[in-house]
Amino acid sequence: MLFGIPITGETVSFFLLALIIIVSGVMLLTLDKVMHMALALGGVFLGVAGIFILLGSDFLGMVQILIYAGAITILMVFALMLTQKGDDTSSPPTSGVRAIFTLLGVVVFAVTVLLVIRSTSWPVNRPAVEPFAKPTVTLIANAMFHTYTVPFELVSLILTAALVGAVVIAKKED
Amino acid sequence: MALQPFLALGAILFCIGLFGALTKRNLIIVLISIELMLNAANINLVAFSHFGVTPHVGGQVYALFNMAIAAAEVAVGLAILLSFFRARNSADVKDVNLMKW
Numbered sequence: 001m002l003f004g005i006p007i008t009g010e011t012v013s014f015f016l017l018a019l020i021i022i023v024s025g026v027m028l029l030t031l032d033k034v035m036h037m038a039l040a041l042g043g044v045f046l047g048v049a050g051i052f053i054l055l056g057s058d059f060l061g062m063v064q065i066l067i068y069a070g071a072i073t074i075l076m077v078f079a080l081m082l083t084q085k086g087d088d089t090s091s092p093p094t095s096g097v098r099a100i101f102t103l104l105g106v107v108v109f110a111v112t113v114l115l116v117i118r119s120t121s122w123p124v125n126r127p128a129v130e131p132f133a134k135p136t137v138t139l140i141a142n143a144m145f146h147t148y149t150v151p152f153e154l155v156s157l158i159l160t161a162a163l164v165g166a167v168v169i170a171k172k173e174d
Numbered sequence: 175m176a177l178q179p180f181l182a183l184g185a186i187l188f189c190i191g192l193f194g195a196l197t198k199r200n201l202i203i204v205l206i207s208i209e210l211m212l213n214a215a216n217i218n219l220v221a222f223s224h225f226g227v228t229p230h231v232g233g234q235v236y237a238l239f240n241m242a243i244a245a246a247e248v249a250v251g252l253a254i255l256l257s258f259f260r261a262r263n264s265a266d267v268k269d270v271n272l273m274k275w
Contacts, residue, residue, distance in 0.1 A: 010175050018183050025190040025210060034200060041206050044187075048213050051183070055224040057234045064216075067241055072209065072248055079202050079252050083265040102196045110189040117181045123227050132229060139231040140238070148235055155242045162246035166253035172260070 013054055021047035034084065038077045045069040059137045180221035188214035201258075201265050205251050212244045 024043030031037050045068040053061035132139060144152055191210030198204055216237045223233025255265065262269050 008175075014175060014179060018179070021183065022186060022190070025187060028206070028210075029190065029194050029198075034203065037203060037206070041209070044210060045213070048187075048217060051180070051217055052220055055180070055220050057220050057223070057237075060220060060234050060237055063238065063241065067245060068209070068213070072245070075248060075252065076202060076206055079255060082256065083202065083259045099197045103193060106189050106193045106196070109192070110185060113185040113189075114182055117178055117185065122177050122225070132231065136231060136234065140234055143231050143235045144238070147232075148239075151239060155239055159242060159246055162249050166249040169250070170253040170256045 010054065013050070017047050017050040017054065021051070034080050035077070038073060038080060041076065042069050042073045045073065056132060057136050059140060177221060177225040180225075181218060184214040184217040184221070187211075187217065199267050201255050201267060201270070202252075204267065205248065205255070209244060209248070212240060216240055 021044055024040045024047065028037050028040040028044065031040060045064065049061045049064040049069065052058075052064055188211050191207045191214065194207030194210065195204050198207065219233040219237045219240070223230060223237075226233070258270065259265055
């Protein structure tokens with residue numbers, strides 16, 4: 001027992017992943033070069049994928065690695081390379097006073113939310129390690145193609161519209 | 175393992191993303207910060223799907239939809255960014271003032 005938390009493999013891996021996520025997130029905000037920021041972003045996404053796998057949703061963890069750590073990080077790196085004009089140090093934040101007050105507001109918000117999380121009694125039935133009977137891929141497929149068919153089709157429509165819109169917007173006008 | 179540590183992690187990640195989105199001046203870093211906030215929401219959804227009174231896979235499906243919407247948002251955002259960079263030769267938030275009153 002350490003601070004009232006039992007030391008098991010689950011808690012140790014949770015705190016390691018949380019440490020990776022938070023350190024990468026803070027590095028993302030404090031590093032000088034924007035390319036290093038994009039690499040820290042990859043660290044955050046991999047940590048979140050580990051959290052998903054720890055929560056028993058292995059399919060979602062793999063999708064997170066594929067889409068976020070793979071595709072979106074590379075897309076951001078591409079956009080950074082296309083728009084940086086040689087100097088790859090990021091411009092300083094807006095202004096000192098404004099940044100300090102923003103930090104103050106965000107910290108107050110964070111403390112409020114954390115206190116609310118701590119003081120609420122969440123209705124949890126049992127801390128099961130593996131609450132789902134079947135593999136989650138089967139369950140997700142059943143839910144997505146039986147229960148949530150219409151939202152699924154709407155999402156595909158949105159993706160198509162976003163793809164066409166992105167091509168139209170980014171096209172050279174001449 | 176209880177529900178609260180996961181919710182706390184989601185809240186902290188959300189606040190890191192919020193601070194970045196409010197203070198950074200590079201448009202791409204602002205987009206990245208918004209992605210962090212969406213990821214924090216996904217952590218909460220999956221945690222509730224795992225620790226709920228009746229563990230249900232609906233939270234994971236919702237997180238998948240969330241990822242799809244985030245991908246669409248990134249695609250459109252980067253397209254706007256490239257178009258803006260071509261017009262103004264800058265990627266700074268301060269320069270996005272064409273529709274500012």
